[in-house]
Amino acid sequence: MRRWIGVLLGVFILSACSTRFVYNWLDWLIPWELDDYVSLSRAQERQLDEMIEQALAWHKANELPRYVQHIEALQSDVAEPLQAAQIQGHFDRSNGHWDRLFEHLIPALIPFIQSFSDAQIDEALANMAKDEAELREEYAELTLEQRIAKSNKSMEQSIRKKIGRLSKQQKAIIHDYNHNRHSTLALWLSYRDVWFERFSLALYQRSDGAALERELRLLMVEPDQLKSAQYLTLIEQNRRQLSQGFAAIHQSMSSKQQRRLNKELGKLRADFIYLAQP
Numbered sequence: 001m002r003r004w005i006g007v008l009l010g011v012f013i014l015s016a017c018s019t020r021f022v023y024n025w026l027d028w029l030i031p032w033e034l035d036d037y038v039s040l041s042r043a044q045e046r047q048l049d050e051m052i053e054q055a056l057a058w059h060k061a062n063e064l065p066r067y068v069q070h071i072e073a074l075q076s077d078v079a080e081p082l083q084a085a086q087i088q089g090h091f092d093r094s095n096g097h098w099d100r101l102f103e104h105l106i107p108a109l110i111p112f113i114q115s116f117s118d119a120q121i122d123e124a125l126a127n128m129a130k131d132e133a134e135l136r137e138e139y140a141e142l143t144l145e146q147r148i149a150k151s152n153k154s155m156e157q158s159i160r161k162k163i164g165r166l167s168k169q170q171k172a173i174i175h176d177y178n179h180n181r182h183s184t185l186a187l188w189l190s191y192r193d194v195w196f197e198r199f200s201l202a203l204y205q206r207s208d209g210a211a212l213e214r215e216l217r218l219l220m221v222e223p224d225q226l227k228s229a230q231y232l233t234l235i236e237q238n239r240r241q242l243s244q245g246f247a248a249i250h251q252s253m254s255s256k257q258q259r260r261l262n263k264e265l266g267k268l269r270a271d272f273i274y275l276a277q278p
Contacts, residue, residue, distance in 0.1 A: 031049070037128060040120075051108045055105060059104075060275065061276075064276035066097065067097065068272045068273055070094075071269040081250065084240065087247055099221050113206050113212065152171075152175050184235065187231040198215060
């Protein structure tokens with residue numbers, strides 16, 4: 001469930017492909033993603049199409065202007081050396097974009113989920129469990145050193161798309177972060193077990209609309225309540241370290257990298273303005 005909704009949310013951080021292209025194809029991409037998990041009836045397909053159409057109209061009118069404002073605030077902040085507190089503020093603001101969309105979608109998701117048969121619920125959960133097993137197998141095959149190397153590569157690629165070729169100093173900052181951050185793999189997997197169990201129970205008890213709404217809000221908007229105190233503490237510590245690392249990278253950027261970052265942010269702002277047009 002979170003995966004296909006995430007397709008819609010992911011438009012905020014798209015960089016490898018055209019934001020405009022993907023956004024304009026979401027009404028096709030979301031059903032295509034969901035089809036990997038559950039077979040819908042014709043009536044459910046129409047219901048999903050209507051839900052997506054309404055959600056996109058709301059998102060276009062209400063959320064894209066917020067994205068423009070956020071990009072403009074980020075453009076202003078990166079004009080000067082960024083501080084870790086500023087970066088954490090942008091993390092929080094980005095999380096707010098996700099939460100508002102989930103809050104908006106929940107009322108429409110309830111009748112959609114309630115239209116599912118037990119067989120459809122079984123099918124969806126079986127496919128989700130298969131994905132989860134594959135994810136766990138992937139991580140189980142990696143040593144700690146391999147996981148660090150994978151994180152280094154992923155972060156380097158992501159940042160390089162925004163600012164261009166990285167210096168040795170910037171790569172070292174990334175490597176130091178991934179080497180020194182707290183390992184939360186076991187706690188993360190434990191949280192995913194709890195999340196999936198609560199989600200499964202909510203689907204099987206979907207006839208109670210009020211209870212389903214409470215569970216969806218917990219799972220989608222307030223999932224931190226399902227995480228252990230230890231996990232939350234380590235997440236926050238890693239978050240502070242990441243903000244410090246990003247601040248250090250920004251402060252080390254060359255004028256060429258700064259121009260590249262400004263250009264990328266400008267392109268993203270222009271895309272959101274274009275998409276927000278009536």
